[in-house]
Amino acid sequence: MQRRELRLGVVVLALALLTVSEFALAADPATEALAAASGQDFAPALRTFVILSLLSFIPVLLIGMTSFTRIIVVLALLRHALGIPQTPPNSVLITLALFLTLFSMGPVLGNVHQQSLAPYMAEQISATEAVVRAKDPIRDFMIRQTRESDLLAVVEMAREPAPRRIEDIKFTHLAAAFLLSELKTAFQIGFVIFLPFLLIDLVVSAVLMALGMIMLPPTTISLPLKLLLFILIDGWVLVSRTLLGSFWS
Template sequence: MKKFLALVLLLCPLFGFAETGQIDLLTVTPNSDGTESYSSNIQTLIIMSMLPFLTAGIVMFTPFMRTIIVFGFLRQALGTMNSPPNQVLIAISLMVSFIVMKPVLSDIYNDGYLPYESGVISDKKAVEVGVEKMTAFWLSVTSEEELIYFSELMDAEPVDEYKDLPLSVIMPAFVYSELKIAFKIAFLLFIPFLLIDIVIASTLMGMGMMMLSPMIISLPFKIFAFILLDGFGLVTTSMIGSYGAN
């Protein structure tokens, strides 16, 4: 959690208050190069205004989106309606996201935030380090097909390496790639549960029990098979392993 908070502070300007204990909403200081610097308090106001977008960023640009989609389809395949509840699926997805992102957050914290906090590098350089680490993560799990597609869509200039592509290409390519992979995994998860439903439905029809819903009979068998195979453990481990994390 400490490293995550450090990442949030790293990607936004630091905040503070006036020494007098009062908040000056705006103080503009001219620089020697002709630019202007704003007081840290107006930066605090900007940060607070951007906090609602933090949730969207966590959902879209971390493994959370792929994980929550897969577990949502898994619940439908089991046929357990609203069990596990949404809060449990969100908690599991956050756990998987943290495990996968832990090496990236550690690198940003050690190479970006700590040097900036000690005054070794500037805030601009610290942000560049953070963006560089996140870009490397996005590219590691984004397929080449999506990168080419969005490069053409955005009319991006040709580059020698994908890491030189602008974020306007890399970020949507990552999101689109995550959606495709999530639905592919969900399709594979549906197959064994679908086979159980087919077997149960065929058996009931053979016994002449056509008025009995196959879902009522197949649900205990699917839950039993899922528990016997340690389904949640396998799916969670596979989701983490799909990002190359150990």
């Protein structure tokens, strides 16, 4: 049982390494070496090292290959738009972002499990083939969410010729372009979220100015109004559905 768990850990670790290297395009000596090592019995100390190395790559996988970046940025902008930059706490927003990431990545993770993880756990395919199969659904997801202009900009910054086919896109270029596209989309959604709250701030400021209440901070009046509006429209559910819909559309 420990041997199978170790082999699974090596496969996921190899996939994590592929996300930050050019080896994501095809099976190569580095991947084959990890695959060959998966069939050996390791000492407990080395097994612990592999597991800890795997855990260190989880943030890279989460930020660079999933919808987490877009979701957490939009939630942070929403918090600032409400005028309460410390509420909800970061731990609450990150937890909500993780669940929304799981929902939005559900079809991709299902394909990874069906095409790669399940056959590997059933010992029907090798570790190398499992890694190659696992990266394909994730790569397709990233390509769908990446703007062509961002990809061309990254290729230009890398001073390399533009790819003629999707298969020619290097993973390092795709990962950088994917993050740029996610940030751009997140700020676009955040701008739309800011507009109604900005309107409330302007109206409250104008009313206070007309009444001669210059010494009263506008946020004292506008903050309860923004919270009331957000509650009435069921804002958290609305924003969550909008974020998930932005990936499925």
